[in-house]
Amino acid sequence: MFKHSLKRLKSAVDRDSFHDPYLGLRIARIDYKKPYMLCSQYELIVLAIMQLLIKYAYSQEFKYAKFTIGYIMKVPSGDVPYIIGFAIRLNDNSIGNAHPNMTIYEQILNFLKVKEENYDGLFLSAVFIRMYSIDMVVRELALSLDEIDSQIWDLLSSGLSGGIHQEFLTIARGRKRSYKTYITATKSSIKDKKSFIVANLETILVNYIHKPYAAGYLVEQQGITIGALQDSKFITIFSENYNPDFSYFQDRSNRTIFGFLESLEKVANFTGIRIVYFLNFSHFDGIMNLKYYTTYGGTYTIKPLMRNMRIYTLEVYKGKKDFDLSGFSYPSPRKSS
Template sequence: MENAKDKGKARAKEKEKANEKAKAKPLDKANSKAITIGEQKFHSLNFWRSATPQLDFSLWEDLQRHISSIRGESLYSGCFQVIANFRDPYPLAVNGGLLVLSFFQLLELYVYHLTSSCIKFNMVTRLVYDSIVKQVSCYGERHESAAVKCAIMRIYYKSSGESVQEICPIQKDSTELISNIMGVMATPSVENLNLPRVESLKRKKSRKSKILTSIKRPSSQLEPRPFMVADIETVLLNDVHVPYAIGYLAVYPSLDLSSVAPSSIHIADSFNSFSSLEEESQVILSRFIYDLEIAGRRDPRLRTVYFHNFARFDGLFLLKHLASFHKDFKIKQLIREHRLYELKIYLGERHLSRFRDSCTLLPRSLAELAHTFCPELGFKGSINHEAVNISNLLSLREEYVRYLRQDVLLLGGVMRKAQETYFFKYHIDVENVMTMSALSLCIFRTHYYEPDLFPICTLTKNQDSFIRRGFYGGHSDVYIPYGENLLYYDMNSLYPHVMKKYSLPCGEPFWRNNLTKVDLGTLFGFVEASVVCPKELRRPFLPYKSSDTLIFGTGHFVGGLFFFEKRSGSPFASIISSLYELRKEAKKAGFEAMSFILKLCMNSLFGRFGMDPEGQVSEICSFSRYEELLVQSGFRSTDKLDDDVYLVNYRRNIRHLSAEEWRPPRNLAIQISAAISAYA
């Protein structure tokens, strides 16, 4: 524990004016009636979550003042989108009530009046509304005070040869729109809709679970593989990012980057107009792909190309380019929750290259990482990206090229040092893993896991579903929003401490049903119980889920029992001790980026066992395959990459699948993550 007196005083004074009337009672920005930020008052989402909400008409008027225009447009056969543009000053992400209402208005104006011959709705309208409330709530929690310039909604439908050619709103006045919206919200909501379904518990002994195995330590004769690093620079034209340069560099383990030749650069030659630059950008990307093919033939070990922020930026350009201009290549992509983790390209059966994101391994800014891992290579350069435009690309060409070369060099230095560090310490090549959690798991299974002493089981669908009903996050509330002379307490490495010190559910799982004569103090496992919490308790601490919302409530709520054989100790004690000592050394040396990465390495290990089996995946396919996926219950969204080339996002392992059809991620062990989060 560490104590820092008066640490919160300065920050608290900034909010004194906005909170001078706040009372000392629970305040939760997701559940309170309204939130005050600065001088603006924002309606909370609790209004939309209530059973029979009564709309404050001022919220509707506030929304209409914010909206500058509303329009709809057809994107391609089977898809159109509707947009509500906001005017400055823009609403904020925490302005949940207003944003939710804007989506409801778009649905009522553009969607629900369309004929069923063209669009078939497979969700109850109230469920659509509830889903919007949930998504806006999550967005507000993540982005808080970010300005929202528009609300966009895409509508997908099976065209059957018929498409919506003209997207026009239905003519409704405000009174009719509000009446329709409130009519939907007055219909009963479905409680516990998203809780995993559990089969009967009458069978006391479940089918045998699989034991997670350890990994044989690699031979000391192995050498780390070389790799490539790259970066794309773009210019913003008509609100569209267009690549104008790409640089890349091959990095070998024994290579001294301080004396290496400058990275290769492809840069557009024509800057006369948007269309010419757009054409040039495709040319430089094609040259880059061709160079990778040549490099792979010269040295087959060169297979991985790293970009920093590939998942959310650079990878999007490459994915669309490859789908549109390299149809002789076969593309395999790994996308989870709209993040492009990996992109592989094949020529026939021959694997050419795979693109990955260095951020998933080293999630810090390039400047911080370079300062920690390779200060001898200099500092990250700086340019005003907003000032980059088509008129100065030629005159400032050399400056932009120098900036790009330095970024590529630093990324090469960072990844080389990370590879060297982990290979020396654990004899594991980071080129073989994709994310920090995968690296942590690999280190654990290779060097620290003892399956004979602490066997970790992967569970059946029924077992996983049961425990996941009680897999909760923490309880975070602000009870006194303002104060002076405050004391600030922070637990030092809470989750790693729990992973090291507490007994965890290892061994073969089994069910128990009749517990009427069992001493509860002797139980070790997961419980679904009937709980009565005193209504006078001011700060209840036992949670339950209702419609995917975590509630710490009073009164009566219901929760079966699931048990593991009792083991004393933890399978993670050794790895946590090792990583914690390394982190202490990094902090002492002032290497904050390395300290942060080691912290993530400890924390992400337990999270890896608790991954959601109902993950979102993506598939590049034809239009006919897209229409097949569209009518399946797991469908989420799609993007048209080129003629008859679609990127479809859908969920796998959806909960109605049978146990035989269920295909969870490998090495999933929800009992480990649930126990650690419960202890913490």
């Protein structure tokens, strides 16, 4: 039953906490006890995310807010934090208010299920949310854990189209899921796979203009598992990292994308990988990259491929003949969201 699922979650939680690095950003997290939570236990992880949202996000007043979900994965080399999925807006599209609803629950659940498939058998030491808001009025955190759990139950019992969500029925009825203890091998029929880099930018609206607040990339080298990756091959950069040096958000935002692309150039030169895939390059991330290289990248030559107002590829060269980034390109996915 629902109480049994919450009891399992409570027994796995070490503590929850939050902090506000600067006005407009709130980070809240739940740390797990050993032996930690499996990525495959997404039915319990979604309850933890909802607890964080209700306690630290929905309890506040703001004009607009969105959040991202993060995992801190346990690997042999240490803890690896990363953001999963797109940013999710907290405001209701129809009336503008922010309150728990099944649409947000569905989006969270879908993100977690993808990670369950990708990282079955791996452990998490913590989960966290990063909420970016406009005109937030900080209110006292007065909700008890019982009140938070009651709100989650009210949400799930109403369900989608009047019924309890099917994914929740699985845990509510006490069914035991079977978890694989290994990651299945890639089919050997695929030959000559090339290494690549995946990257993404996250933005927030400032005076109705998108400004980057976070960026990151992962080097995907064939034959190397995620757990064996070096620290230099998984990078996340956040605007608050530059808080002591830059008092204005615009300055921190600029430095975020500068540091991201500089780090991306270094790792590309080191690994010899010349292709970077962005999540939404043709309509969004590509514009951010173009703005950087045309405004600040005086040492680079760029060759964009565009059609019907979409950016399909951006090739970046450094120097004339002896350049470092020979054909360093950011191709767009076949379908852009």
